[in-house]
Amino acid sequence: MSNMKKKLLTISLVTILSVGTLFTTKTLANTEPVLASVEWVLSKVNPLTDKVTKLEQRVKQLEEQVEALHQQLDEQQ
Secondary structure (H helix, E strand, O other): OOHHHHHHHHHHHHHHHHHHHHHOOOOOOOOOOOOOOHHHHHHHHHHHHHHHHHHHHHHHHHHHHHHHHHHHHHHHO
């Protein structure tokens, strides 16, 4: 699998997992109608956005480390 495909797969999985956690939050919407305020929505979305950003940064850092290790192996051969 090429590096680009691995990157796309990793980013896709992170995105899917992040969106999945958004829909698993418990609400009372099934038992009584509740209007969500903008503040409530933002309080749920912002932590996920922060997590995704941190995960994207970590993935980039790890990809750079892997690339550096590949270069070291190529130089040794």
